[in-house]
Amino acid sequence: MKVLILPDEQAAVDRAADIVARTVRDAPDAVLGLATGGTMLPLYETLAQRHAAGDVSFARTVSFNLDEYIGLPPEHPCSYHSYMREAFFDRVDIDPSRTHLPRGDAPDPQAAARDYEAAIERAGGIDLQLLGIGRNGHIGFNEPTASLGSRTRIKTLTDSTRQANRRYFDSFDETPRYAITMGVATILASRACLLLATGAAKADAVARMVEGPLSAACPASALQLHAKATVVLDREAAGALELVGYYETVHPEGRDTVFD
């Protein structure tokens, strides 16, 4: 795992944006796996600014988002469909017909999950999967104890995840209980992963992901199995790592060096 530690949030976001932009420049028709959450908002903002400056185009990019809440139609203001439109899709030149999110309002969610896997396969798989991390170590909506062999399916959200996402809804009761999410194995099948974590609230989960045992108790630790996983952190999110000195030697100033 490449662990890149940057001095602050914006520096971490810039480094993550560099990796996304390089992927799309190298392969304009790259398939990106996209993530939601508060952490990703400044990343999408930075990518939108770089697009406006003429530095990067997503015109031929294909995208698949990690997850969506069960029960929310795409036009619901709290759906991840709406999040993606507002944060990114409406601000860059991506072709809406090439963007994909699971349908939270599908009449048969299990069938929708299987179809989503098939669509990823038909697109040739994911070149770069963007990820955030939950405070309990979840990736996508793969909560602790999620099978490390799982594919896209329906997951029940923990109360702690619902509490963390409650701020977007009118009440805790209205915060969805279920989500359709790519599985851990779906994520591991991508050709490269890029996980961005910022802020002290993520420090424990980051330490368990990078240095803890490989365990379904921390689904993000499954990235230890991925041959091309890059973790971009600000100093606060790196705060509980033991081997900081080593990561900083290998990647001085969070540089994405050739030797990893």
Ligand SMILES: N[C@@H]1[C@@H](O)[C@H](O)[C@@H](COP(=O)(O)O)O[C@@H]1O
């Ligand atoms: N399903 C999303 C994840 O994809 C995201 O990485 C995580 C952290 O979100 P935030 O960045 O807001 O802390 O929780 C959400 O529930």
